Amino acid sequence: MDQLTLAQQIQQFAANHTLMVVAWVALFVAVLINFYKGATSKIKVVDNAQATQLINNEDAVVLDVRSDDEFRAGHIIDSLHLIPSEIKGNKTQSIDKHKEKSIIVVDNNGLSAQGLANTLAKQGFNKVYVLKEGIAGWRAANLPLVKKHK
Structure with a gap:
């Protein structure tokens, strides 16, 4: 052979x-x-510790993109709330004043937030982040959530 x-x-x-x-x-x-x-992406994925640092040190804005019921059931303190259709429809007037700040997009599990974060970046938001694993990861780490009653 x-x-x-x-x-x-x-x-x-x-x-x-x-x-x-x-x-x-x-x-x-x-x-x-x-x-x-x-x-090459403008979007960065951050873990819970990095998100906390952004909130504490850079006055980052947390943008929760879950449903109204999910938001009311528990969200990160001082979170702003927009539903995905508002972002996709460029109805972001309530957060436009934060275009120069760091924005952390939060969803249920970190999956749908990426696309919404890209949309925000295209709409002129300069520093957009996505919370890795979303609220599920935040909750699993026993980090604080607040409830909003209506």
Whole structure:
């Protein structure tokens, strides 16, 4: 049995495992795209400790984008409240005075806030952050929430 060169071994492996090779290449490309988006995005994801520092040291504004009922059930103290349709519809007059401040967008779990944060950045908000894991992560860390009764 003669020895195969590395190039021949790779070629033989790729031929025998085409689906796996395609999956790895796709995964690699996805990671590169995600890394590039993260490096060029104006939006930064912050954890609970970073959010607390922004609130305490930079007078950051917490913008809760959950439903009215979810907001009333418990939110971060001094949070402002807008629903996603208001942000998407550019109905942000109630927070426009905070365009130069740090804004921390908070949702239930950190997933939908990213898109809303991007929308705010496009609308002229300069320092937009997303709370990693949202209120669920905040609550899991036993950090304080206040309730609003109507």
